[in-house]
Amino acid sequence: MIGVLNQVVSGIATGGIYASIALALVMIFLATHQINFAQGEIAMFSTYIALMLIQAGVPYWIAFLLTVTISFTMGMLLQRFVLEPLSNAPILASVGAFLGLLLIFNNIAGWIFGYSLKPFPTPFGAGEPMFGGMISRHEMGSTVVTLAVLVAIWAFFRFTKVGLAMRAAAYNPVSSRLVGIPVARMLALGWGLAAGIGAIAGMMVAPIVFLDPNMMAGVLLYAFAAALLGGITSPLGAVVGGVLMGVIENLAGAYVVGTELKLTTALVIIVVVLVFKPSGLFGKALASRV
Amino acid sequence: MPMLLEVKALHGAYGESKVLHGLDFVVEEGGVTTLLGANGAGKTTTLRAISGMLKTQGEILFAGKPIQGMKTEDITALGIAHVPDGRGTFMELTVEENLRLGSYTRNDKAAIAVDMARMFELFPRLKERLTQQAGTLSGGEQQMLAIARAMLLNPKLLLLDEPSFGLAPLIVREIFDILGRIVREARMSILVVEQNASLALSIADRAYLLETGRIMMSGTAADIAKDESLRRSYLGY
Ligand SMILES: Nc1ncnc2c1ncn2[C@@H]1O[C@H](COP(=O)(O)OP(=O)(O)O)[C@@H](O)[C@H]1O
Ligand SMILES: [Mg+2]
Numbered sequence: 257m258i259g260v261l262n263q264v265v266s267g268i269a270t271g272g273i274y275a276s277i278a279l280a281l282v283m284i285f286l287a288t289h290q291i292n293f294a295q296g297e298i299a300m301f302s303t304y305i306a307l308m309l310i311q312a313g314v315p316y317w318i319a320f321l322l323t324v325t326i327s328f329t330m331g332m333l334l335q336r337f338v339l340e341p342l343s344n345a346p347i348l349a350s351v352g353a354f355l356g357l358l359l360i361f362n363n364i365a366g367w368i369f370g371y372s373l374k375p376f377p378t379p380f381g382a383g384e385p386m387f388g389g390m391i392s393r394h395e396m397g398s399t400v401v402t403l404a405v406l407v408a409i410w411a412f413f414r415f416t417k418v419g420l421a422m423r424a425a426a427y428n429p430v431s432s433r434l435v436g437i438p439v440a441r442m443l444a445l446g447w448g449l450a451a452g453i454g455a456i457a458g459m460m461v462a463p464i465v466f467l468d469p470n471m472m473a474g475v476l477l478y479a480f481a482a483a484l485l486g487g488i489t490s491p492l493g494a495v496v497g498g499v500l501m502g503v504i505e506n507l508a509g510a511y512v513v514g515t516e517l518k519l520t521t522a523l524v525i526i527v528v529v530l531v532f533k534p535s536g537l538f539g540k541a542l543a544s545r546v
Numbered sequence: 547m548p549m550l551l552e553v554k555a556l557h558g559a560y561g562e563s564k565v566l567h568g569l570d571f572v573v574e575e576g577g578v579t580t581l582l583g584a585n586g587a588g589k590t591t592t593l594r595a596i597s598g599m600l601k602t603q604g605e606i607l608f609a610g611k612p613i614q615g616m617k618t619e620d621i622t623a624l625g626i627a628h629v630p631d632g633r634g635t636f637m638e639l640t641v642e643e644n645l646r647l648g649s650y651t652r653n654d655k656a657a658i659a660v661d662m663a664r665m666f667e668l669f670p671r672l673k674e675r676l677t678q679q680a681g682t683l684s685g686g687e688q689q690m691l692a693i694a695r696a697m698l699l700n701p702k703l704l705l706l707d708e709p710s711f712g713l714a715p716l717i718v719r720e721i722f723d724i725l726g727r728i729v730r731e732a733r734m735s736i737l738v739v740e741q742n743a744s745l746a747l748s749i750a751d752r753a754y755l756l757e758t759g760r761i762m763m764s765g766t767a768a769d770i771a772k773d774e775s776l777r778r779s780y781l782g783y
Contacts, residue, residue: 421650423643424643430634439619
């Protein structure tokens with residue numbers, strides 16, 4: 257019983273990371289009706305930037321803030337110079353662009369930083385696990401950080417004028433322009449936020465899985481499954497789906513399929529959701545926009 | 547009277563298919579101008595052209611300045627509010643959020659609050675439904691929401707695209723009564739396009755008759771409403 261509880265608690269910790277990436281996917285989907293397959297690789301690349309800064313002697317939390325800022329800018333520039341020019345291109349062209357970005361980031365990271373696994377520091381200390389050995393300090397700390405990010409993002413969209421304008425631009429670009437919202441700028445901002453969230457998720461997951469250019473491949477798959485499970489049109493669904501995925505992954509790995517086949521649970525969930533309930537737990541039924 | 551909007555030799559097309567074939571018309575400062583015409587005449591396209599939603603040739607001057615080629619959001623920010631064809635409701639957002647979006651370009655918080663209160667006086671139904679998802683409103687309520695949202699821009703020029711479309715006569719009457727009140731008290735100009743000519747002529751000062759992308763006739767609303775043969779052949783009432 258204690259074993260199960262352990263798995264659930266640590267599942268919630270990794271689930272938070274899936275939730276952040278899933279939220280980034282949903283944000284981009286709402287604004288563009290496309291899945292950003294490069295989301296994970298952008299996060300991985302950002303994490304390397306953080307490692308470089310830390311190795312150069314920059315204190316962890318300053319490196320953290322710098323990395324988020326750099327990633328935010330990178331996301332905005334990507335939207336402005338790569339995706340915006342493709343906004344009227346056929347769907348296959350933009351899927352191609354996403355996959356191209358994925359490969360480019362992966363290869364550049366491998367070329368600059370090499371393919372070996374690199375340890376990544378945690379700011380939360382090595383110390384004893386907390387709550388009677390149930391959860392490591394890093395898991396605890398990363399859960400708190402992730403939660404803070406999710407609450408901040410929610411509050412931003414719910415309570416600020418720019419957040420409202422971003423939602424409006426995502427739902428109804430034509431009407432948005434007619435009330436004076438610069439839609440392209442809102443989209444760039446959305447990309448910046450998504451890249452920033454991804455960077456934080458990358459920095460939180462790297463101490464657990466070690467940093468290498470393929471670090472986010474598995475995470476992206478879980479996050480994608482989480483976004484579908486929660487409903488690809490629902491930010492709340494992404495968060496709930498992410499936490500559920502973390503817990504399901506851990507329980508399945510420990511008791512059902514074994515750690516070797518854990519990743520297949522994500523694939524199974526993707527297929528089951530697409531076949532039986534494409535709108536997910538919280539999403540709206542999709543018209544043929546995809 | 548000074549002209550708020552001057553449109554000269556306006557041509558417009560969707561891709562290869564030409565829709566507007568050289569329109570000339572003006573909107574006077576402070577008045578209501580109506581553009582009448584049958585379904586497919588190019589009324590919606592004309593409003594879209596003014597708002598920079600399609601590529602055009604010719605000249606569009608707003609308060610004397612050319613606005614052609616500007617981005618839609620920048621044209622809006624100059625003070626041109628457009629209640630579009632289909633009402634443009636932000637379906638997923640609440641009524642209150644829809645209204646707040648109307649004042650997106652403004653920073654004068656106190657004045658926005660005054661305008662918002664005024665909209666609730668004019669449209670008490672919206673006040674009752676503030677927290678409701680806008681997509682759940684009836685057609686008439688969505689039209690009221692669209693007008694209120696546009697008014698919250700505090701516009702110099704209000705473009706209205708068939709405010710009567712698809713609504714029951716009673717609701718249409720209510721909406722046009724309110725528009726009449728807005729016209730009387732607000733210092734702004736209105737360009738309203740309508741298929742329902744008698745309705746539009748009832749609030750307009752000046753009218754233009756549009757047929758397949760060309761202006762066929764213009765005059766004061768009173769003269770056009772009086773012209774028996776015109777009414778029968780073009781306006782259908
Ligand atoms: N988005 C569009 N793409 C192509 N043709 C269009 C589009 N919208 C309208 N049209 C065509 O342009 C002409 C004028 O349409 P519109 O301006 O909507 O007329 P009205 O508003 O007077 O009914 C019609 O022949 C219509 O079929
Ligand atoms: Mg029309």
